[in-house]
Amino acid sequence: MGFLSIIENKEIYSFMLNDEQWDRLKDKYKNLSMYMPCCQTRAIPKKSKLGTQYFAHHPSSSCGFSSGESREHQFCKYLILKYLHENGWTVTPEFRGQTPSGETWIADIYAQKNNAKIVIEIQWSLQSIEETKRRQEKYKQSGIRAVWFMRTTQKNKWDVLDYQSYDLPVFSIWLNKENYQLMASGVFHNWDDSDLVEIEFIDFFKALMTGSVQYSLKPNAKRSIQISMNSNQCWKCKKQTNTIVEINYFIPHAKGYTKIHSLNIERLSHSHCEILNHPSLINSYQYGLLKKRFSKTRGEAYVSNGCFHCDALQGAFFSHHERDTQNMKHSQFIDVQIDHDTQIDGLWFYLG
Numbered sequence: 001m002g003f004l005s006i007i008e009n010k011e012i013y014s015f016m017l018n019d020e021q022w023d024r025l026k027d028k029y030k031n032l033s034m035y036m037p038c039c040q041t042r043a044i045p046k047k048s049k050l051g052t053q054y055f056a057h058h059p060s061s062s063c064g065f066s067s068g069e070s071r072e073h074q075f076c077k078y079l080i081l082k083y084l085h086e087n088g089w090t091v092t093p094e095f096r097g098q099t100p101s102g103e104t105w106i107a108d109i110y111a112q113k114n115n116a117k118i119v120i121e122i123q124w125s126l127q128s129i130e131e132t133k134r135r136q137e138k139y140k141q142s143g144i145r146a147v148w149f150m151r152t153t154q155k156n157k158w159d160v161l162d163y164q165s166y167d168l169p170v171f172s173i174w175l176n177k178e179n180y181q182l183m184a185s186g187v188f189h190n191w192d193d194s195d196l197v198e199i200e201f202i203d204f205f206k207a208l209m210t211g212s213v214q215y216s217l218k219p220n221a222k223r224s225i226q227i228s229m230n231s232n233q234c235w236k237c238k239k240q241t242n243t244i245v246e247i248n249y250f251i252p253h254a255k256g257y258t259k260i261h262s263l264n265i266e267r268l269s270h271s272h273c274e275i276l277n278h279p280s281l282i283n284s285y286q287y288g289l290l291k292k293r294f295s296k297t298r299g300e301a302y303v304s305n306g307c308f309h310c311d312a313l314q315g316a317f318f319s320h321h322e323r324d325t326q327n328m329k330h331s332q333f334i335d336v337q338i339d340h341d342t343q344i345d346g347l348w349f350y351l352g
Contacts, residue, residue: 003081003093005043005055007034013091014045014053015082022053039063050075050180072175073124076149076182079202080109080120087209089113099141107139107146119146120205122173129163136168147208149173149184149201157185157196165346166215169208173201187213187348191248191259197350207352214251216260217338217346224250224257224333225272229287230324236312242287243305243314244276245323249344250333253351257333261344265290266303266316269341273303275334285331288314 003014007025017025025045036043041061047053052075057063069077077093084091095110107119119139123132132148139146152159152172164170164186171186184204185196199207207213214221229242244265250257268276273290275281282289288306293313295302305314338344 002036002038002043002055003078004037005034005045006037007032007043009033011037013081013085013093014055015078015085015091017053022047036061036063048075052078054078070124072182073122076122076124076173076201077108079182080122080205083202083206083209084109084111095119097142097144099138101141103138103141105135105138105142110144117144119144121146121148123148124151132163132170133168140167147171152185154183154198157198160186161347164348166218169215169348171204171348187350189258189350191261199350199352204350207350212253212351213348214253214351215346215348216249216251216344217342219338221338222252223260223336223338224252225275225336226250226333227276227285227287227331229285229329229331230327231329232314234307234310234312234314237307237310239307239309241308241314242285242329244287244290245328247272247276251349251351252333252335255351258349258351260347260349263343264316265305267343268303269339269343271339271341272336275336281331281334282308285329 005012022045029045034043035041036055036057039061041063042058043055044058046056048071050071054074081091081093089111090113091109091111093109095107097105097107097110108122109120111118136146148170150160150170150172151174153174157172160170160172171184173182173184176183182201183198184201185198187197189197226248227244228246228248230245231240231242234241246262246264247268248259249261250259277290286308288308288311290303290305292301293304293306295313295315297315304316306312307314
């Protein structure tokens with residue numbers, strides 16, 4: 001099975017042809033000069049049960065070339081190659097490259113568009129995470145962003161979370177044997193949903209390529225925070241003041257906002273604390289300055305809520321245990337950038 005054939009002295013990849021063009025080629029290939037590039041044997045256009053368009057050697061061929069890849073592996077590659085080609089990428093399967101130091105690598109799919117260079121790896125056979133990281137480092141040294149789809153089962157789709165990161169985008173893929181659909185996972189809908197997304201593989205890949213799959217801690221990425229507040233009576237001045245109960249982080253996108261984390265003010269980074277201490281926000285939402293105050297109860301100083309009127313410490317214990325979720329107030333979305341001190345989990349999210 002191969003994706004490339006030489007037809008009338010032109011290199012033609014099977015994914016370049018739509019269904020109608022492929023059917024016409026199957027009808028008249030015997031009248032064309034059409035051969036396999038590996039051995040000059042006549043090529044035959046075929047389509048697998050999964051829907052992969054490919055070129056096969058004529059039965060008379062004695063060529064010993066074999067990719068050793070399963071039908072499922074080939075189908076995954078075909079879907080990606082076709083999608084990227086149709087969207088203006090120059091794509092090459094089984095691409096050979098080198099790191100600046102001369103180490104060689106072979107990628108399932110290499111794609112380039114303007115200055116963007118990417119590699120897509122479909123790992124249908126078992127491969128250790130150490131080997132995956134070793135190969136990923138070669139792509140990094142070569143200045144290429146690479147994404148991995150590792151074969152799992154629906155039950156162990158969670159395994160990829162153990163080692164995926166922004167630098168190592170690894171997602172799970174499996175074949176649903178009931179309907180023969182390729183499924184992908186490894187991302188969350190949002191912070192409040194504890195289950196992983198399960199969608200068709202090619203739809204997942206399209207979402208990844210169009211920015212609808214994003215990493216929460218992408219360096220310098222634009223994010224939004226929204227503060228949730230309760231109103232209480234200050235123990236010192238007896239006036240009503242708002243206290244910040246939680247800070248929620250979101251990814252803003254065309255369809256709205258996707259929640260990616262929630263934390264309390266004690267875990268807030270210094271830069272984001274400074275943003276919330278802007279006078280316009282404090283006056284608008286009437287909460288006290290966020291700063292370190294000494295607590296006799298805890299015997300230490302910590303970043304805390306203060307009274308909007310007298311700045312007296314509003315204890316963290318009461319903010320946490322006496323929260324009124326039904327009457328909670330929420331701020332507008334406030335733009336921030338992720339920094340090194342931002343204490344939120346690094347996870348991938350589906351923004352569809």
